[in-house]
Amino acid sequence: MKKDEMMMSPTPWTAHDGDDEIDLRELLAALWRGKYWILASAILGAGLAVAVALLLPNIYHAEATLAPSEEQQGGGLSSLAGQFGGLASLAGVNLGGTGRTDKTGLAVAVAQSRHFLTGFVRRHRLEVAIMAATGMDKGTGELTIDPELYDVTQKKWVREAKPGRSVEPSDWELFRVFSKLISVEQDKKTGLVTIGVDYFSPELAKQWVDWLVADLNAVMKQRDLTDTQRNIAYLKDQLAKTSVADMQTVFYKLIEEQTKTLMLAEVNPDYVFKTLDPAVVPEEKAKPKRALIAVLGTLLGGMLGVMLVLVRHALRRNGQDNAGLTVS
Known part of the structure; x- marks a missing residue:
């Protein structure tokens, strides 16, 4: 190759740099043309x-802020557990002095459980509202029901069921849908619990929050009532079998405290949670x-x-x- 031809031929990097510059200009020009x-x-x-x-459709959010009730913050059986916990354990009795955090955490777990949520939906007959409603009529405030899922006139389900499933919603379907509408959150630092509901109707969202709080207190109270009654029956049976004075004293004290717990549970509607900030009907949509x-x-x-x-x-x-x- 001649010397002049070698001098005139561009180096690879020079051509590459020029192509890059031309490509960028071409892209900008192409974007401008388009x-x-x-x-x-x-x-x-x-x-x-x-x-x-x-x-x-508009979705409204209603929520309530709850605090552990005083009965769950210690005292009573909790203090008695420190005195007679060993003897009670030997007798086969759980004094239940777990304190506020465990009781609150248990209640939160129950509120998120399949058994509680499906029971809540069935108890308050919310199947149509959560499975067939598509929105709310702003004029009348009534829910809009999908006629392909539920016949309002005949009050029966008309949806097409998949093979192996019934026309009426199953417990699993109800839990899967309803668990997406509610939120149960606990602040680990303060112990406060927030229960919220997202729904088409602001009135129903507020009402469901109130029902959730009331039902959760009722369920937790019933669980403890059952345990307490079983403990009292067992203690009385053991008291009748022993002739040791010290053990009789322990059994009498345990029966007394269990009876107090039973009485407080029966008269207190806010057994686990008391409402600090009750739910109100939301006036603005959340989403x-x-x-x-x-x-x-x-x-x-x-x-x-x-x-x-x-x-x-x-x-x-x-x-x-x-x-x-x-x-x-």
């Missing part, structure tokens, strides 16, 4: 997002965030438009390069 496509895509995305946002949906739709539409313009430019350039190679 600006109307990008704008149209952004407008289309915004329109679809607004349409979806308007079709989504959907329609403005956010519209913004995201616009951004996604614009990004899709940019991608289409760049793909179109790449295909056109490849076609031109292939045509140049064929001619040469």
